[in-house]
Amino acid sequence: MPVAVELRDVSFAYNGGRPVLEHVSLSVETGEFVAIAGPNGGGKTTLMRLALGLERPAAGEAFLFGEPATRFSGRSTLGYLAQRSQLGVDAPATVREVVAAGRLASGGLLGPLRRRDRAIVAEAIERVGLADSSDLPVRTLSGGQQQRAFIAKALAAEPSLLVLDEPTTGVDVEAQDALADLLDRLHRELAVTVLYVSHEFGAVERFVERLVLVRGGIVFDGPPKDLPGFWHDPSHIHA
Amino acid sequence: MLDLEFMRLAFAAGAVVGLLAPAVGFFLVQRQLSLIGDGIGHVAFAGVAAGYLLGISPVVTALIASIGGATAIEWLRARKHTAGDQALALVFYTGIAGGVVLISMAGALNVNLFGFLFGSILTTTRTDLALVAALGFGGLATIALLYRAFAGVALDEEGARVSGVPVAFLNVVLAVLAATTVAVSMRIVGILLIAALMVLPVIAATRVARSMRSTLLLGMAIGLGSVLGGLTVAYYADLPPGGTIVLLAAATFVVASGVSALRR
Numbered sequence: 001m002p003v004a005v006e007l008r009d010v011s012f013a014y015n016g017g018r019p020v021l022e023h024v025s026l027s028v029e030t031g032e033f034v035a036i037a038g039p040n041g042g043g044k045t046t047l048m049r050l051a052l053g054l055e056r057p058a059a060g061e062a063f064l065f066g067e068p069a070t071r072f073s074g075r076s077t078l079g080y081l082a083q084r085s086q087l088g089v090d091a092p093a094t095v096r097e098v099v100a101a102g103r104l105a106s107g108g109l110l111g112p113l114r115r116r117d118r119a120i121v122a123e124a125i126e127r128v129g130l131a132d133s134s135d136l137p138v139r140t141l142s143g144g145q146q147q148r149a150f151i152a153k154a155l156a157a158e159p160s161l162l163v164l165d166e167p168t169t170g171v172d173v174e175a176q177d178a179l180a181d182l183l184d185r186l187h188r189e190l191a192v193t194v195l196y197v198s199h200e201f202g203a204v205e206r207f208v209e210r211l212v213l214v215r216g217g218i219v220f221d222g223p224p225k226d227l228p229g230f231w232h233d234p235s236h237i238h239a
Numbered sequence: 240m241l242d243l244e245f246m247r248l249a250f251a252a253g254a255v256v257g258l259l260a261p262a263v264g265f266f267l268v269q270r271q272l273s274l275i276g277d278g279i280g281h282v283a284f285a286g287v288a289a290g291y292l293l294g295i296s297p298v299v300t301a302l303i304a305s306i307g308g309a310t311a312i313e314w315l316r317a318r319k320h321t322a323g324d325q326a327l328a329l330v331f332y333t334g335i336a337g338g339v340v341l342i343s344m345a346g347a348l349n350v351n352l353f354g355f356l357f358g359s360i361l362t363t364t365r366t367d368l369a370l371v372a373a374l375g376f377g378g379l380a381t382i383a384l385l386y387r388a389f390a391g392v393a394l395d396e397e398g399a400r401v402s403g404v405p406v407a408f409l410n411v412v413l414a415v416l417a418a419t420t421v422a423v424s425m426r427i428v429g430i431l432l433i434a435a436l437m438v439l440p441v442i443a444a445t446r447v448a449r450s451m452r453s454t455l456l457l458g459m460a461i462g463l464g465s466v467l468g469g470l471t472v473a474y475y476a477d478l479p480p481g482g483t484i485v486l487l488a489a490a491t492f493v494v495a496s497g498v499s500a501l502r503r
Contacts (some may be wrong), residue, residue, distance in 0.1 A: 007409065017398045054400055054401065076402055076403055078401050078402050078403075079402075080398045080401040080402065082395055082398050086397050087394070087395055088393055088394040088395060088399075089279075091269050092445050092448055092449065092451055093390070093451045094449070097450060097451050098394055099389065100391075101387070101391035101394050101395060101399075102402075104387060104402065104404050105403050105404050106402075107407075109383065109388040109405075110384050110388075112387070113387065135449075135450070136244030136449075137449050154398070157402055163401075177396050218299070
């Protein structure tokens with residue numbers, strides 16, 4: 001099994017400005033569940049974008065499953081949950097329509113979805129516990145349920161890598177815990193590699209295998225239990 | 240009314256416009272680009288002026304100018320060096336300024352020009368109808384074919400980009416569709432009001448529909464009803480068709496909002 005995500009001595013700056021990341025090396029094995037945390041502006045989202053090949057490093061190299069990230073040939077198997085502000089949660093779409101959008105890359109752009117794709121969409125909705133809400137408009141659901149719908153959209157890609165960018169923003173603490181439990185279950189059931197990018201990691205600290213703290217570079221990389229106490233996130237109930 | 244040829248032509252062209260404008264506008268509204276039709280309309284004005292200056296069909300020159308303007312807006316927006324509203328403003332004002340200069344050079348500040356600006360049922364010719372029908376059905380067929388792709392990008396553009404969907408290409412196709420809609424609709428609704436026909440039926444439908452597909456279809460039905468109803472009222476009440484059509488669409492929004500409030 002190739003390494004899922006690899007950054008080799010990567011540095012990056014936006015538009016020639018101050019470096020956001022300097023000399024970052026990171027390797028995520030296939031099947032790992034890794035939380036990437038750090039303060040806002042610390043570079044964790046940039047690190048994720050470099051790993052996904054959405055940005056080109058100023059120095060160093062980024063790889064996805066052994067291929068250069070910007071030219072990765074298996075993009076249709078990348079499941080991605082964007083930040084809530086970038087999602088069409090106010091669009092008049094049903095849960096099923098949102099999740100069906102996850103089959104766009106692998107199911108083809110033209111014409112209606114095929115039967116197999118529709119079955120995969122239904123299974124993804126079932127997995128996140130929204131089967132009874134399939135035909136409800138997403139905008140009528142709670143914040144936590146909306147995130148579940150978009151996680152199901154990512155799952156509909158049958159992902160080899162699932163990347164979640166600030167998945168708990170705008171979601172109450174109970175729903176954060178429920179989302180974390182869902183991600184833990186999906187990780188175990190699907191054996192998918194998970195990158196959980198968030199400014200706080202309290203919700204997933206109980207079961208995440210590895211925590212990477214980013215602050216211009218990687219300042220901690222290991223199991224959460226080895227994290228010095230003062231770095232624990234005070235904003236969450238589990239901190 | 241329908242025994243008059245110009246009314247039959249207006250109704251036929253209007254039916255195509257009534258279906259096409261909200262169909263394209265639907266995806267613009269979902270992506271919070273509701274004002275892009277206005278920006279393209281101002282470039283279309285420059286295109287009409289160029290048509291008068293060059294002595295060729297203003298519809299054709301407006302189509303070319305609109306596609307150029309729409310592509311420029313999308314290019315500026317996609318490069319992220321220019322914010323969406325700044326890209327619109329740049330194209331918006333360049334278009335209107337270019338139009339004023341060209342129309343003055345052509346000495347065409349006359350009633351025909353006002354027909355393009357505000358719509359005129361008298362100006363639709365058989366040639367116009369053929370062009371409107373060909374471009375309109377082409378646009379609707381493109382939307383039918385790429386519906387899932389446009390909807391997917393509207394719901395989650397970044398997610399689509401990550402998974403390798405050709406987002407930039409789809410955005411350009413949508414911009415060209417918006418430009419085409421403006422060019423084919425200006426005879427009926429007028430350059431200054433076409434953006435309203437792209438947006439108002441959609442936001443009215445959004446108030447009451449409960450899925451993307453039903454919002455799109457209801458928006459198209461409202462657009463068609465507004466155009467056919469507006470042309471009829473305009474004919475009998477001797478009113479400008481563009482304004483009447485858009486006021487009907489606005490009235491539909493008020494009714495839809497009332498229905499939505501009663502449901503709660």
